[in-house]
Amino acid sequence: MIHRLDSTRFEQLKASGDLPSPRGVALAIMRLTQQDDVSMAELTRVIRSDPAFVGRLVKAANGIVAMTRRPVVSVQEALMVLGLPAVRTMALGFSLLSDHRKGSCHGFDYQAFWAGSLAIALAMQVLAQRKRAGAPDELFSVGLLARVGELALATLYPGDYAQVLSEQRRYPELRLSDLEHRAFAMTHLDLGAAMLLDWGLPGLLVDAVRLHETPERSGSLPGSRDYVLVHLLALATQIAELCMAAAADHAQLFAALCAGAKRLDLVPGELVNVCEQVARQWVEWCDSLQLRHAAPPDFAALLGSGEAAAAPPVAVPQPCSDAEPVHKSAAAPAAAEELRILVVEDDAALRAQLIGLLAEAGQRVCEAADGRAGLERALEMQPHIMLVDWAMPQMDGMELIRALRATRVGRGIYILLLTEHEEDERLIEAFEAGVDDFLGKPLKPRLLSARLRAGLRVVRLQQELERDREEIRHFAAELAVSNRRLQEVALTDALTGFPNRRYAIDRMQQEWQAATRSGRPLSCMVIDLDDFKQINDRHGHDAGDEVLRAIADALRSALRGQDVICRTGGDEFLVICPETELNAALVCGERLRAAVDALHRVVAGEHLRLSISVGVAMREAEMVDLDALIKRADQGAYRAKQQGRNRVITVQHAAGGARS
Numbered sequence: 001m002i003h004r005l006d007s008t009r010f011e012q013l014k015a016s017g018d019l020p021s022p023r024g025v026a027l028a029i030m031r032l033t034q035q036d037d038v039s040m041a042e043l044t045r046v047i048r049s050d051p052a053f054v055g056r057l058v059k060a061a062n063g064i065v066a067m068t069r070r071p072v073v074s075v076q077e078a079l080m081v082l083g084l085p086a087v088r089t090m091a092l093g094f095s096l097l098s099d100h101r102k103g104s105c106h107g108f109d110y111q112a113f114w115a116g117s118l119a120i121a122l123a124m125q126v127l128a129q130r131k132r133a134g135a136p137d138e139l140f141s142v143g144l145l146a147r148v149g150e151l152a153l154a155t156l157y158p159g160d161y162a163q164v165l166s167e168q169r170r171y172p173e174l175r176l177s178d179l180e181h182r183a184f185a186m187t188h189l190d191l192g193a194a195m196l197l198d199w200g201l202p203g204l205l206v207d208a209v210r211l212h213e214t215p216e217r218s219g220s221l222p223g224s225r226d227y228v229l230v231h232l233l234a235l236a237t238q239i240a241e242l243c244m245a246a247a248a249d250h251a252q253l254f255a256a257l258c259a260g261a262k263r264l265d266l267v268p269g270e271l272v273n274v275c276e277q278v279a280r281q282w283v284e285w286c287d288s289l290q291l292r293h294a295a296p297p298d299f300a301a302l303l304g305s306g307e308a309a310a311a312p313p314v315a316v317p318q319p320c321s322d323a324e325p326v327h328k329s330a331a332a333p334a335a336a337e338e339l340r341i342l343v344v345e346d347d348a349a350l351r352a353q354l355i356g357l358l359a360e361a362g363q364r365v366c367e368a369a370d371g372r373a374g375l376e377r378a379l380e381m382q383p384h385i386m387l388v389d390w391a392m393p394q395m396d397g398m399e400l401i402r403a404l405r406a407t408r409v410g411r412g413i414y415i416l417l418l419t420e421h422e423e424d425e426r427l428i429e430a431f432e433a434g435v436d437d438f439l440g441k442p443l444k445p446r447l448l449s450a451r452l453r454a455g456l457r458v459v460r461l462q463q464e465l466e467r468d469r470e471e472i473r474h475f476a477a478e479l480a481v482s483n484r485r486l487q488e489v490a491l492t493d494a495l496t497g498f499p500n501r502r503y504a505i506d507r508m509q510q511e512w513q514a515a516t517r518s519g520r521p522l523s524c525m526v527i528d529l530d531d532f533k534q535i536n537d538r539h540g541h542d543a544g545d546e547v548l549r550a551i552a553d554a555l556r557s558a559l560r561g562q563d564v565i566c567r568t569g570g571d572e573f574l575v576i577c578p579e580t581e582l583n584a585a586l587v588c589g590e591r592l593r594a595a596v597d598a599l600h601r602v603v604a605g606e607h608l609r610l611s612i613s614v615g616v617a618m619r620e621a622e623m624v625d626l627d628a629l630i631k632r633a634d635q636g637a638y639r640a641k642q643q644g645r646n647r648v649i650t651v652q653h654a655a656g657g658a659r660s
């Protein structure tokens with residue numbers, strides 16, 4: 001059964017202080033990333049205070065940029081690659097990982113839990129890249145946190161949860177969430193979903209976590225974004241299970257995995273590639289986090305052995321739960337897109353008659369015998385059409401309809417009311433409560449089928465609308481990705497790969513504001529290549545480009561991690577040095593100068609001497625704006641040219657005058 005956790009219950013659990021939650025640096029990162037005007041420098045400073053997190057962040061960023069560009073080595077670059085939302089959830093995931101490597105719940109294997117969660121995270125990342133199903137970094141975080149509800153139950157109820165786990169080991173055919181529901185009236189899925197929502201993850205992703213263990217019950221349209229996300233997470237979980245499983249179980253789990261992959265149109269060869277990629281990264285991650293892990297299977301051999309084909313077919317559960325009967329006429333042809341109908345009627349004879357008529361017409365019908373059961377069933381199976389009796393015990397039809405219309409799921413259901421009262425006032429009351437149509441009692445079969453046809457027309461129109469909307473969402477997502485790429489291109493200099501002038505100005509503005517707020521120092525350097533025109537004139541523009549690239553590489557490798565270099569003009573660069581005093585900036589400038597000076601370049605047999613002139617300046621209280629700061633650095637560069645080039649100069653006095 002799929003449940004949602006009552007918000008009061010969740011608030012109580014939260015107030016107990018026993019729910020796993022981020023601490024220390026992760027908490028600071030989460031708070032900082034909630035501010036609109038957070039500067040990269042501030043964020044970098046906080047992140048740097050936790051070297052373990054720095055390592056994981058850089059590793060995650062490299063998983064994403066692998067093979068498309070040079071490796072990410074600094075926190076700042078990792079931040080640019082991953083973006084704030086992903087950094088936020090990663091901080092959260094890794095903080096939980098650090099704080100919960102062990103705990104007091106016997107029988108809960110904390111190491112295996114994290115090793116499995118990491119495998120899900122990596123599988124989500126790789127699958128997201130293949131299926132273009134969302135931002136890989138975001139889906140990595142979702143995978144890492146998908147099972148957090150299990151950890152929370154083990155933390156909240158260590159003794160009882162140990163019993164639940166031992167019962168599950170004794171009866172593996174029972175589902176963990178059913179056992180949890182019996183013991184705690186909540187499952188790891190609904191608790192985990194409530195936690196993720198509370199931490200600010202988008203609803204769509206939280207729904208994927210809540211539903212991924214029973215993706216076939218998600219009720220989403222094949223091909224829609226929610227469908228893909230739920231099935232992706234289900235598949236990632238299967239890949240993780242296979243990575244963690246004993247060799248004896250590999251063949252059967254691989255067969256199940258192939259069935260799951262089919263739902264996402266992933267052919268077996270592609271699936272094996274995905275699994276191999278995930279397993280490689282997983283072993284690396286587990287080793288670096290010192291987590292115990294099994295040897296992953298030889299996926300290619302599993303595919304080749306044919307054992308997968310010989311394994312028993314995987315049962316696909318039906319949308320209606322086993323406890324409640326599903327009625328369908330054997331003679332009825334399978335509809336292209338089957339409709340789900342729910343009959344809520346306390347009169348058993350009438351219910352049976354309705355079900356018989358509907359099943360004969362080829363509809364898939366579920367039933368409930370009172371209003372309360374009807375509400376629960378409707379939220380679970382999300383029917384397209386409901387036939388609801390007005391007068392029922394416990395919760396009457398009107399209460400049921402009002403409760404349903406207040407939910408997102410219930411708003412879209414076509415509701416046909418069964419009533420003995422056809423007086424105007426009563427019917428008006430029913431329509432105002434949210435009824436779409438009514439049917440008088442005693443039942444007239446021809447009238448029932450006419451009214452159902454009208455209902456079906458509305459449902460089909462709604463489905464078409466939903467498909468159109470989905471397409472628009474799909475286009476919008478693609479557009480957002482292209483826009484991001486365009487934006488990157490618009491802010492990057494193609495020759496050197498450095499951010500360009502536009503980016504430099506924006507970034508300077510941000511750092512200027514952060515420095516003004518915090519009172520921390522801010523320095524910058526203006527770099528101008530020396531006699532570059534001569535190189536162009538003597539050896540041509542292409543050779544000039546080549547030299548420019550070589551100088552850019554030298555500058556890049558001599559730069560400190562927190563500094564940002566931008567190409568602001570033809571042969572001019574700006575280096576932003578957040579939280580840096582003038583003296584320290586002069587030292588950095590000298591390192592850059594020396595790096596270029598040491599470059600040896602031979603063009604057309606001529607040995608070129610390459611050098612740069614560097615002007616350095618630090619923000620001072622009397623400077624009115626950042627132009628004043630850049631101008632001061634410019635003056636330094638100009639002075640360096642005047643004094644013979646290949647030197648680092650500041651025109652400020654704080655560092656003891658000009659230096660070269």
Ligand SMILES: Nc1nc2c(ncn2[C@@H]2O[C@H](COP(=O)(O)OP(=O)(O)OP(=O)(O)O)[C@@H](O)[C@H]2O)c(=O)[nH]1
Nearest residue numbers: 528529530531532533534536541542544545570571
């Ligand atoms: N190859 C190449 N040359 C460029 C590019 N952008 C600007 N330039 C050249 O860079 C040269 C800059 O020359 P100047 O500003 O006179 O300066 P300089 O020769 O470096 O002399 P000083 O700055 O006084 O040391 C010009 O010849 C520009 O054409 C580019 O993208 N590629």
